Amino acid sequence: MISFDLLINAIVAGVLLGGFYAAVSVGITISFGMLDIANIAQPAFILLGSYAAYIFNSAFHIDPILVGVVMTPIFFMIGIAVYRLYYYCFEMRNEQAIQGLAFFFGLLFVAEVSLILVFGVDYRFVEAPYIGPSLHFGMFDLPLRMLIPCVISLAMIGALQLYLSRSFIGRAILAVSQDGGALQLIAANPTRIKEIAFGISIATCALAGTFLIIIQPVEPSIGRDYIGRIFAICVLGGMTSFPGMVGAAMLIGVAESITATFYGPSWAPAVAFGFLLAVLAVRPAGLAGR
Amino acid sequence: MNGAPILAVNGLGKRFGGFVALENIALDVATGERLGLIGPNGSGKSTLVNCLCGTVHNETGTVTFAGQRIDRLAAHRRTRLGLARSFQLPKPFHTLSLIDNLRVPLLYAVNARPGHHLAAAEVEARCHALLREVGLGDKARRLPRDLTQVEMRKLELARAVATEPRLLFADEAMAGLSPAEVEEILAVLFRLNEGGITIVLIEHIMRAVMSFSTRLAVLVAGQKIADGRPEEVVRNPEVERAYLGE
Amino acid sequence: MRTSTFSIVAFAIGLAVIVFTRVFFTNEYFYFAAYVVLQYVVLSTAWNILGGYTGYINFGISAFFALGAYSTVVLHKLPELLHDTWNLTIPSIPMPVMILVGGIISGVIGLATGYLTLRLRGVFFAIATLAMAIVAQTLIVNWDYVGGSRGIYIIRPAMAPLGGGYIQYLYSLMVILAVMSVCIARWIERSQLGLGFAAIRDDEQAAEAGGVPTLRLKLIATTLSGALMGMAGAPLPYYVTYLDPTSSFSLAYAVNAVAMPVIGGMTSWIGPVIGSILLATIQQLATVTISSALNLLIVGLLLIAFVIIAPKGILGVVEAQQRRRATRLANLAARPAQ
Numbered sequence: 001m002i003s004f005d006l007l008i009n010a011i012v013a014g015v016l017l018g019g020f021y022a023a024v025s026v027g028i029t030i031s032f033g034m035l036d037i038a039n040i041a042q043p044a045f046i047l048l049g050s051y052a053a054y055i056f057n058s059a060f061h062i063d064p065i066l067v068g069v070v071m072t073p074i075f076f077m078i079g080i081a082v083y084r085l086y087y088y089c090f091e092m093r094n095e096q097a098i099q100g101l102a103f104f105f106g107l108l109f110v111a112e113v114s115l116i117l118v119f120g121v122d123y124r125f126v127e128a129p130y131i132g133p134s135l136h137f138g139m140f141d142l143p144l145r146m147l148i149p150c151v152i153s154l155a156m157i158g159a160l161q162l163y164l165s166r167s168f169i170g171r172a173i174l175a176v177s178q179d180g181g182a183l184q185l186i187a188a189n190p191t192r193i194k195e196i197a198f199g200i201s202i203a204t205c206a207l208a209g210t211f212l213i214i215i216q217p218v219e220p221s222i223g224r225d226y227i228g229r230i231f232a233i234c235v236l237g238g239m240t241s242f243p244g245m246v247g248a249a250m251l252i253g254v255a256e257s258i259t260a261t262f263y264g265p266s267w268a269p270a271v272a273f274g275f276l277l278a279v280l281a282v283r284p285a286g287l288a289g290r
Numbered sequence: 291m292n293g294a295p296i297l298a299v300n301g302l303g304k305r306f307g308g309f310v311a312l313e314n315i316a317l318d319v320a321t322g323e324r325l326g327l328i329g330p331n332g333s334g335k336s337t338l339v340n341c342l343c344g345t346v347h348n349e350t351g352t353v354t355f356a357g358q359r360i361d362r363l364a365a366h367r368r369t370r371l372g373l374a375r376s377f378q379l380p381k382p383f384h385t386l387s388l389i390d391n392l393r394v395p396l397l398y399a400v401n402a403r404p405g406h407h408l409a410a411a412e413v414e415a416r417c418h419a420l421l422r423e424v425g426l427g428d429k430a431r432r433l434p435r436d437l438t439q440v441e442m443r444k445l446e447l448a449r450a451v452a453t454e455p456r457l458l459f460a461d462e463a464m465a466g467l468s469p470a471e472v473e474e475i476l477a478v479l480f481r482l483n484e485g486g487i488t489i490v491l492i493e494h495i496m497r498a499v500m501s502f503s504t505r506l507a508v509l510v511a512g513q514k515i516a517d518g519r520p521e522e523v524v525r526n527p528e529v530e531r532a533y534l535g536e
Numbered sequence: 537m538r539t540s541t542f543s544i545v546a547f548a549i550g551l552a553v554i555v556f557t558r559v560f561f562t563n564e565y566f567y568f569a570a571y572v573v574l575q576y577v578v579l580s581t582a583w584n585i586l587g588g589y590t591g592y593i594n595f596g597i598s599a600f601f602a603l604g605a606y607s608t609v610v611l612h613k614l615p616e617l618l619h620d621t622w623n624l625t626i627p628s629i630p631m632p633v634m635i636l637v638g639g640i641i642s643g644v645i646g647l648a649t650g651y652l653t654l655r656l657r658g659v660f661f662a663i664a665t666l667a668m669a670i671v672a673q674t675l676i677v678n679w680d681y682v683g684g685s686r687g688i689y690i691i692r693p694a695m696a697p698l699g700g701g702y703i704q705y706l707y708s709l710m711v712i713l714a715v716m717s718v719c720i721a722r723w724i725e726r727s728q729l730g731l732g733f734a735a736i737r738d739d740e741q742a743a744e745a746g747g748v749p750t751l752r753l754k755l756i757a758t759t760l761s762g763a764l765m766g767m768a769g770a771p772l773p774y775y776v777t778y779l780d781p782t783s784s785f786s787l788a789y790a791v792n793a794v795a796m797p798v799i800g801g802m803t804s805w806i807g808p809v810i811g812s813i814l815l816a817t818i819q820q821l822a823t824v825t826i827s828s829a830l831n832l833l834i835v836g837l838l839l840i841a842f843v844i845i846a847p848k849g850i851l852g853v854v855e856a857q858q859r860r861r862a863t864r865l866a867n868l869a870a871r872p873a874q
Contacts, residue, residue, distance in 0.1 A: 038659045038663065040662070040663065040666060089843070089844045098587070098802075099843045101659065102794055103840060103843045105595060105791070105839075106791070106795070106836050106839040106843065109791045109839075110836035110837060110840065112787065113829055113836060117833065221787075224670065227663070228663075228666065231663045232667070266685070267678060269670050269674045273667040273670060276663075277652055280652060280656060343745065345741055345744070364744070364751075365745060366744045366745075366748055366749050377745070381742035382738075382739075382742070383738035383742065384739075385737070385738055386734055386738065390731060390734075394731055394732070394743065394746045394747075395746040397728050397732075398732060398735075398746055398748045398749075400747075402747055453746065453747055
């Protein structure tokens with residue numbers, strides 16, 4: 001028995017990590033899964049969220065999560081602007097495939113380099129009362145800096161799920177994800193709906209980025225580690241389903257946490273990719289359905 | 291019927307998620323025949339063509355072409371065996387000139403058959419001949435975006451014919467065309483059939499189907515409900531009900 | 537021009553350039569700068585064989601490139617290893633062999649990645665390559681033999697074959713690699729293979745229906761493209777003399793290798809050549825005056841600008857202008873004489 005304690009703690013930490021991964025991946029599940037826009041620049045927006053939290057926290061000592069909440073509408077507007085640009089430049093000209101991907105790739109890179117130019121490559125972090133202390137339950141620890149992001153993230157995803165299934169626009173978004181043409185039948189403008197959906201997908205980055213910088217110190221290039229992770233989670237979770245996505249996020253969180261505990265943290269980034277390749281190789285039919 | 295079946299389909303089934311697109315389809319196509327395949331929108335006609343040509347794979351049943359099981363072969367292998375199709379929405383290679391559009395099947399389908407090796411000059415000559423045959427002879431160097439809708443349909447047909455098939459699926463080759471243009475395409479199809487190509491015509495325009503087909507098969511909701519001589523099939527009460535409603 | 541004639545002429549020009557520069561240019565900096573420009577000619581041409589010709593986007597350039605570099609590190613240390621473990625004595629391995637091995641390793645990785653993901657829509661391939669770069673980096677970071685995360689110092693041999701300094705030697709090899717990749721790209725473009733690639737890029741279903749074995753062709757493209765990237769990376773340890781995962785897996789390689797063909801034009805071999813010479817030269821000149829981060833920012837912005845404003849690159853702009861002039865002339869000729 002190689003320390004049962006260690007394993008249990010790794011699993012608990014993994015579940016908490018998974019809750020945070022769900023917050024990071026919910027945006028891509030909307031944009032890639034539902035709208036079919038492969039926004040590989042998503043991690044860049046998450047990092048922007050982290051740095052926004054950092055700026056207001058270090059300058060005015062505002063609680064990072066509060067910053068995240070306040071920034072959400074601003075990120076929503078940024079998302080709408082990005083979608084408009086994407087729509088006029090690529091979707092309308094029917095050039096999504098190559099040019100669209102190159103566009104988001106350029107965006108990812110420009111964001112990273114800009115952050116380096118402004119903040120340098122030093123690690124930045126935020127301060128809050130819940131970073132540090134832990135709750136103890138018998139043999140396992142629940143660090144608050146992991147627990148709080150996990151809980152809020154699940155609440156956020158629950159709220160989004162409710163919004164999508166109950167509100168008119170939410171249901172229209174789900175309809176777009178099934179069939180872009182069908183919407184015209186109910187007199188909704190698919191472009192407008194997609195714009196709002198994409199706005200939401202970017203808006204989630206404000207809080208996701210805040211969680212990121214609460215969990216760990218941040219520097220501009222760590223966004224890249226999240227590309228494999230979020231797409232793996234989205235694909236593994238079945239592309240469009242939030243519950244599936246949360247399950248996949250927990251799975252990858254636990255797998256990474258166990259890997260980090262028993263093989264060392266430097267191996268963790270490879271785990272998500274392993275999952276991604278396995279899913280792509282083993283059940284391509286289930287994914288290529290779209 | 292004038293010959294042994296070139297294509298034999300047995301118990302073919304295909305579902306997408308929970309939706310049953312095709313169920314237990316049995317269909318024989320005789321060598322040299324002109325079969326019309328009709329059915330309302332969403333009845334599974336295009337899915338059937340996709341299954342037979344390898345664009346999607348069927349879950350149950352068998353497909354035998356010229357005596358060989360083909361239902362697990364990749365699409366390009368079926369093309370090389372002599373099964374060709376045109377697409378419902380023309381899919382030209384839009385960055386290639388018309389002649390290069392035809393060069394693709396000649397080099398990759400015809401030249402890939404054992405015992406065939408056309409020299410470059412001969413490939414070129416055949417491309418030109420095919421373009422002339424469908425009336426695009428003077429546009430060999432143009433790009434597909436310069437074509438009208440009917441010309442696009444002709445290119446789509448020419449590209450399928452360039453694979454030198456034994457059996458051709460013409461999937462709605464006439465949708466959206468004027469009556470005169472429909473006649474043009476029909477004339478091309480008749481000529482191809484006289485040249486020895488078995489043709490399955492998937493079509494909505496009943497007048498065209500009736501004048502072209504020697505036999506008619508009807509798909510409704512993923513099932514074949516009728517198969518026989520055209521004039522008998524259209525009088526079949528089940529077909530009338532499916533087509534015209536109650 | 538026939539492919540064989542073109543290749544002979546291209547290699548002759550390459551040799552002439554090598555001789556000319558090495559006779560008349562004595563400034564070491566020239567060779568350092570020219571090496572980088574040529575390395576980007578190889579990288580962007582290699583990327584374009586897959587991206588431009590078949591339409592499949594590879595974002596994992598740095599992985600293929602760095603694996604080539606790290607295979608050289610292994611080969612560099614191989615004589616020592618053999619000596620220590622089995623008391624075998626072999627001479628140090630010549631650079632061309634290292635380039636070849638780097639090419640083979642990256643080619644095999646390209647084949648494997650392609651085999652796992654190319655049956656899916658292209659976007660999955662793009663994402664898989666992006667993630668693959670992270671995994672390759674993770675492997676190298678955890679592999680102490682090649683320096684791990686600390687990196688490794690490589691001492692350049694004091695003597696270079698063919699005389700001159702070692703950097704001149706690396707430069708000469710890179711000229712030959714660049715000429716070779718351009719010849720391969722141009723040959724593909726004019727061959728049956730290139731026609732098949734174009735068919736895949738335009739419409740994969742129609743290509744299959746036309747008898748094109750799409751999966752096999754895509755695998756050929758990823759293997760070839762990966763191999764050339766590996767070859768471009770193989771001399772890197774001797775060029776930089778200190779190799780570490782962060783710099784060798786730098787996203788800068790990926791962005792440049794994507795931006796150069798996009799800016800030059802992706803449908804012809806000349807596009808990546810124009811793009812890489814232009815962009816890499818500007819960067820080499822600009823590093824003297826502005827920081828390298830600012831430099832890369834400009835590349836990223838140029839990439840976005842071109843994708844939006846001139847998606848067919850410089851070549852596309854030139855072609856459009858020629859077409860316009862041709863129609864204007866035709867209109868003039870058609871006007872009845874007064």
